[in-house]
Amino acid sequence: MIDNNQLLRFTTAGSVDDGKSTLIGRLLYDSKSIFEDQLEAIETTSKKKGHEGVDLALFTDGLRDEREQGITIDVAYRYFTTPKRKFIIADTPGHIQYTRNMVTGASTANAALILVDARHGVIEQTRRHAFIASLLQIPHIIVCVNKMDLVDFDEGAYNKVLNQFEEFSSKLLVRDVRFIPMSALLGDNVVNRSKNMDWYQGAPLLHTLETMHISSDINKVDARFPVQTVLRPQRDEFIDYRGYAGRISSGVFRKGDEITVMPSGFTSKIKSIDFFDQSLEEAYAPMSVSITLEDDIDISRGDMIVRTKNIPEASQDIEVMLCWLNTAPSRPRTKYSILHTTNEQKAMVKEIIYKIDINSLNRMQVNEELKMNEIAKVKIRTTKPLMIDSYRENRSTGSIILVDDATNETVAAGMVV
Structure with missing residues (x-):
């Protein structure tokens, strides 16, 4: 029981x-x-x-x-x-x-x-x-x-x-x-x-x-599959196998689904969904599987496979509610590593739109830096587009963290608005 x-x-x-x-x-x-x-x-x-x-x-x-x-x-x-x-x-x-x-x-x-x-x-x-x-x-x-x-x-x-x-x-x-x-x-x-x-x-x-009633926080509608790695086994029985492995963030994928690879925009259909030695007809979040496609497309870690009729926003300018976690304040125009699903690239805090007064929830006048524990709405500029949904709709594809390259410390956590 x-x-x-x-x-x-x-x-x-x-x-x-x-x-x-x-x-x-x-x-x-x-x-x-x-x-x-x-x-x-x-x-x-x-x-x-x-x-x-x-x-x-x-x-x-x-x-x-x-x-x-x-x-x-x-x-x-x-x-x-x-x-x-x-x-x-x-x-x-x-x-x-x-x-x-x-x-x-x-x-x-x-x-x-x-x-x-x-x-x-x-x-x-x-x-x-x-x-x-x-x-x-x-x-x-x-x-x-x-x-x-x-x-x-x-x-x-x-x-x-x-x-x-x-x-x-x-x-x-x-x-x-x-x-x-x-x-x-x-x-x-x-x-x-x-x-x-x-x-x-x-x-x-x-x-x-x-x-207490518990409702799942997994988005079951928007199909999102961030690619973690590409599988190319060197054994004879798998010599032509090219699978894209990862964990499904949200939604359901089925054999034969028309998909689009982001951010390239190339399209194909799902040929197979593999789980160890099994071939599945469908897979859903939060399963970890390998997906093969009917067409040979250049896909690498950080790309995202989505259904063609349900594509997330791909943007280099992202507005997020950011919680600053580090003892050192943010530095204007400083580059950080941004981690979003399996995608990692460089980013900077382009603009602090407003800060939140915790006591009144009013918007505060901003300056050029964020101090530890401050919460603000900011605009982040990334070097390449990220495939995002709002955090309210999808926790997995709507959340990011910023990492200081010099110290490898997580300096901020953010929710896409």
């Missing part, structure tokens, strides 16, 4: 000390998803640190610096299973300088848990993380109003946070926002219903996660 369970990926986000790691620790602990040796190790560490009970945050803070400082630095991934569903958790840091890690952890999430300290309400980091979740098209946001035990489980304090967040989120493109009052430290409304908050009639967090 477990093998057939649907997988839910969710990320946690929030400001420093809002209790993200404690919440995940409580979720794992109360759902009995922790091995005995892990529990013994955490109990030993908790005693050394002088805690009376188990320090639940230690279940996710795996780095040595994290344990010593009591903060989350890197994205920590945890896996657990209940009889109803499988889960992958990405616990992301709350410090503003680690916002880039939140972008990484949330990029594949089906849901985002945004923690808010009931004492402090909605603050800048809450807004920042909610906006990033909206940018990344995460369909479900669960606002966990944590530390309710420190406000005497007061319904008024919960309603204040609810109203603050709803006022802000009304400007975001998020379809589903839910609110749960809880105490991760004591376990109220995490796995079990809270006896201290009878005024809350909703479900606890685990039940919400187990019953």
Whole structure:
């Protein structure tokens, strides 16, 4: 039964000390998803640190610096299973300088848990993380109003946070926002219903996660096949074989389909679709296959095979919403490597159109550079055309990253608008 369970990926986000790691620790602990040796190790560490009970945050803070400082630095991934569903958790840091890690952890999430300290309400980091979740098209946001035990489980304090967040989120493109009052430290409304908050009639967090509807984020309409490599086996039985291998980003391909190779524009028909030693009649995202064509066309890594009647935009000037991730600011007219599906080439930030004020979501006056954690709409110029769709329509062909050639660091992540 477990093998057939649907997988839910969710990320946690929030400001420093809002209790993200404690919440995940409580979720794992109360759902009995922790091995005995892990529990013994955490109990030993908790005693050394002088805690009376188990320090639940230690279940996710795996780095040595994290344990010593009591903060989350890197994205920590945890896996657990209940009889109803499988889960992958990405616990992301709350410090503003680690916002880039939140972008990484949330990029594949089906849901985002945004923690808010009931004492402090909605603050800048809450807004920042909610906006990033909206940018990344995460369909479900669960606002966990944590530390309710420190406000005497007061319904008024919960309603204040609810109203603050709803006022802000009304400007975001998020379809589903839910609110749960809880105490991760004591376990109220995490796995079990809270006896201290009878005024809350909703479900606890685990039940919400187990019953949440998950819709696929794969575009099933637009057929896109970025070519990763060309297969030319040197064995006698395959002497004339020329296959184009890669992973289908979206849509469905069938034998006999009329296709166009981008950016060259050459057309042909699909001769065969091969998967190991099998020949398939059709293949769909996210399968990895090899496609052969009826015509001999010059195709290489970075090209894209699409259906002739459904062609993406090919452009060298691309407008994207860009999250700047690097400590060093962007430099005008500096060339970076841009990575888009299997395509890698040179690019530069040609123009910063506007920046986003995280607190108000208003457009800000721009200057010539982007600093770490700033989010802006920019125009990027590439050396050769990229085959793009908007991120809203296709996550795979609508996302890019910029890499600094000197340091090989990822400096920015962007969503095509």
